[in-house]
Amino acid sequence: MISQTLSDIIVMTKRNLLRYMRVPQLVVFSTIQPIMFLLLFTYVFGGAIQGGTGSYINYLLPGIIVQTVLFGAMMTGIALADDLSKGMIDRFRSLPMARSAVLAGRTISDLVRNVFVVVTMTIVGMLIGFRIEHGFFNFLGALGMTLLFGFAFSWISATIGLIVKNVETAQSAGFIWVFPLAFASSIFVRVETMSKGIRMFAEHNPITYVANTVRALSLGTPVGNNVWYALAWMFGIFIVFIPLAVRHYRKIA
Amino acid sequence: MNTSLISYIEEAKRTGMSNRDIVHALTKAGWDIHDLATIVLDHISSQDPSSSGLIIEVDNLKKSYGPVQALAGVSLFVKAGTVTALLGPNGAGKTTLIRVLTTLLKPDSGMVRVAGLDAIKDDQALRARIGLAGQYAAIDETLTGRENLELVGRLYHLSPEVSRKRADELLHQFDLVDAGNRSAKTYSGGMRRRLDLAASLVNKPALLFLDEPTTGLDPRSRLALWRIIKDLVAAGTTVLLTTQYLEEADQLADHVMVIDHGRVIEQGTTKELKNKVGGDVLEIHLDDHQHVYKAAPLIKHLGDSEPRINEEDGTVAIPVKKGSVVLIDAVRILDDAQLKISDIVLRRPTLDDVFLSLTGHRAEDIK
Structure with missing residues (x-):
């Protein structure tokens, strides 16, 4: 039974990854966009924000990779909505396969895509001056944290995709919840610089905790409690959204 | 007594006892081996849908979406080896009924037995016995025709080799050999439908559900699909199809059920129904x-x-x-x-x- 479930998940993951290979623009555009962000923020705001692009890129890159997997998470819901509207989900639900395999296959293949994107971002970052300042293994830990965060948010996105059932709606719904979270966080600037209300929100934003953790591991600044808050958030997301997504998958009318 | 024996055996199987251990335990409890064999064989043949001749039994099935009653107490029987057409306009409840029969949707109330299994409780086991080609060709456009079929085979838990072999057979049967290694994006409407139908046959189901199989097809592709369906039926597959086209029901079905407002309002052979008009x-x-x-x-x-x-x-x-x-x-x-x-x-x-x-x-x- 467990081996069949595993086999189903692997088959579904392979299918999704094959789709990314066949339609490379899916991955290319989701990589180009954050690279553009990286370049624009570094060269346009870098000077204003920290008085020199050299130090800002070290601050920014950890934030940008967190933002990238956050935006990338939207694709999980969009892809599921696409499968739903094309009747693929009906096909899968009519097969004697594990009920969790479609969702797990989806989120895992998006995790694999994130590995590719995050590594590419790091390489581009290094080309424009980013330096790993706290050792290679701490940086690996930072990337691991980023990927885990992306995986957690994929489940939120999956739930939304299954509820809205429509690619366009999944897209715009994605922007509604992703944008405020991304910008009212420490991804681009320190929360201390924000106005009071936003700052309250930003300080408790899970993305701030994740970005702070990733940044601390990368720069060698103190991690503090950020890592625990970040992990707690992700744990909470898994606990709530995995069962919620599976429930919606089972009950698709 | 017999039913409790059967449930004892089923329970024992669930706890992981081997057949040998179960027989041993039963004979030790005083059962005669011949009696045991007779009871078990009787039970198996009562489970076999072909013995009652009914492959679908539905009783007083209801399903509502909010205030809309999609199924308002549907009761029907389908005999094995026949082609039954559910005929009715859009919104009559045909698709809802198919979705319940194929385990995609849980009804609010009513009894559904399909291929000898309870479609509500034994849904996962049932999925292995039936094939479904839905209203829209459910194929992955980025994959090739062959990859689509192999994907479905793997999800039926066929080995990679068997999946490949089965894909070969189906591509051949559905005249898709040349297109098999092309991305399904390039397929025409008729080819998509054929591929979709092929995908629903990967596990060689005895019972096939077709939800509006030719909606949106040009006349030539429709005729080609009718031919394929007739061949399947000739080979012994039971088919339940929905259609809005009276001509389609007339062409394919031995038995027609007319559905309107979530109820079967009339049924019979096409000839009987025509005689009804007088x-x-x-x-x-x-x-x-x-x-x-x-x-x-x-x-x-x-x-x-x-x-x-x-x-x-x-x-x-x-x-x-x-x-x-x-x-x-x-x-x-x-x-x-x-x-x-x-x-x-x-x-x-x-x-x-x-x-x-x-x-x-x-x-x-x-x-």
Whole structure:
């Protein structure tokens, strides 16, 4: 039974990854966009924000990779909505396969895509001056944290995709919840610089905790409690959204 | 006694006891081995859908979406080895019924047994026994035809080798060998439907559900698909299909169930249903298509029900009892009114006529 479930998940993951290979623009555009962000923020705001692009890129890159997997998470819901509207989900639900395999296959293949994107971002970052300042293994830990965060948010996105059932709606719904979270966080600037209300929100934003953790591991600044808050958030997301997504998958009318 | 024995055996199997251990335990408890064998064999044949001859049994099935009652107490039986058509307009409840039968949807209440299994409790086991081709060709466009079939095979838990072999067979059977290694994006509407149908047959199901299999296809592709379905039926597959096309039901089905507003309102062979309308249909073709509106009220009193007007074809059709007498009357009346007739025929009723007289509206009218 467990081996069949595993086999189903692997088959579904392979299918999704094959789709990314066949339609490379899916991955290319989701990589180009954050690279553009990286370049624009570094060269346009870098000077204003920290008085020199050299130090800002070290601050920014950890934030940008967190933002990238956050935006990338939207694709999980969009892809599921696409499968739903094309009747693929009906096909899968009519097969004697594990009920969790479609969702797990989806989120895992998006995790694999994130590995590719995050590594590419790091390489581009290094080309424009980013330096790993706290050792290679701490940086690996930072990337691991980023990927885990992306995986957690994929489940939120999956739930939304299954509820809205429509690619366009999944897209715009994605922007509604992703944008405020991304910008009212420490991804681009320190929360201390924000106005009071936003700052309250930003300080408790899970993305701030994740970005702070990733940044601390990368720069060698103190991690503090950020890592625990970040992990707690992700744990909470898994606990709530995995069962919620599976429930919606089972009950698709 | 026998049912408790069976449930004891089933429970023992669930806890992981081997067959040998179960037999040992039962004989130790005083059961005679011959009695045991007889009871178990009887049980197996009662489980075999072909022994009762019924592959689908549905009783008082209900399903509502908010205030809308999609299924308002459907009861039906389908015999193994037959082709049954569920005929009805859009929104009649056909698709909802198919979704319940194929485990995609849980009903609010009612009994559903399909292929000898409870479609609500044994849903996962049932999925391995049936095939479904839904209303939209459910194929992955980025994959090739072959990859689509292999994907489905792997999800039926066939080994990679068996999946590949099965994909080969199906591509051959559905005339997709040349297109098999091309991305499904490049397929025509007819090829998509064929691939979709092929995917529903990967596990060689004894029972196949087809939800509007030819909707949106051009006439040539429709004929090709009909041929394939007829071949499947000839090879012993039981088919339950839904359609809005009366011609399709007429072509494919031994048995037709007319569904309207979530209920089976009539059923029988196509011949029986046509006889229900009784008599013949008088069909008048008018030279000037606009004249249909003038002609209809004039001949209304000749028929058993309202005349049916089709302006596009310039025809008025009306069910009649004494065909030949009425024919002459109609010609005389229309001649007096100076409405030029290009053709007038008495014909046996079609399923369209049946539907009209059963529901008061035409099958294609409601959208």
